[in-house]
Amino acid sequence: MLSDSGYHSILPDELYDYLTLDRKLPEKPVMISFDDGYREQFTIAAPLLKKYGFKGVFFVTTDAIGGRRMLKKKHIRNLSDQGHIIANHTFQHLNLANLSDSALRIQVIRSAKKLKEITGKEVKYLAYPYGIYSENILLKLKEMGIRAAFILSTKRSAKYPLYTIRRIIDPGNYTAKNLYHSIHKSFK
Numbered sequence: 001m002l003s004d005s006g007y008h009s010i011l012p013d014e015l016y017d018y019l020t021l022d023r024k025l026p027e028k029p030v031m032i033s034f035d036d037g038y039r040e041q042f043t044i045a046a047p048l049l050k051k052y053g054f055k056g057v058f059f060v061t062t063d064a065i066g067g068r069r070m071l072k073k074k075h076i077r078n079l080s081d082q083g084h085i086i087a088n089h090t091f092q093h094l095n096l097a098n099l100s101d102s103a104l105r106i107q108v109i110r111s112a113k114k115l116k117e118i119t120g121k122e123v124k125y126l127a128y129p130y131g132i133y134s135e136n137i138l139l140k141l142k143e144m145g146i147r148a149a150f151i152l153s154t155k156r157s158a159k160y161p162l163y164t165i166r167r168i169i170d171p172g173n174y175t176a177k178n179l180y181h182s183i184h185k186s187f188k
């Protein structure tokens with residue numbers, strides 16, 4: 001549907017440059033993201049992205065790497081080498097809203113370090129586990145080197161819009177029509 005409808009996939013750097021520097025985006029831009037690091041994102045999603053000429057963003061929870069049904073390091077490296085973006089979905093997928101400063105640091109820094117070890121690339125973007133954030137952690141993310149962060153289809157922070165970029169979920173049972181309408185309803 002995305003391909004047939006003329007969408008062009010964009011990556012977080014392009015979105016960031018658009019939001020901060022007013023750089024141009026391609027026509028009908030869409031960012032396609034995958035959370036948690038399930039192995040089928042490598043075996044099923046990545047070949048489909050390739051087929052349609054799309055690039056995606058993979059928000060990986062690093063404590064799960066190598067687990068049953070989860071991505072292994074070699075899959076993550078391969079996705080990165082193919083030009084997809086590997087991004088932070090924290091160390092253990094906890095609700096970040098209520099963590100102490102030191103616990104928050106562990107969740108964000110440990111995973112960023114691990115992913116950089118695997119891909120050789122800086123980790124600049126984060127998706128909140130469960131899409132949940134609290135205002136008081138947003139500034140701390142910035143201090144930890146995160147340039148922008150992604151929520152789900154809840155309300156953005158007026159004060160830190162770059163740290164509350166909205167996404168919608170395709171629950172996996174959408175028809176092409178469902179997804180098309182959901183995109184238009186959520187991002188008009």
Ligand SMILES: [Zn+2]
Binds near residue numbers: 036093
């Ligand atoms: Zn998640």
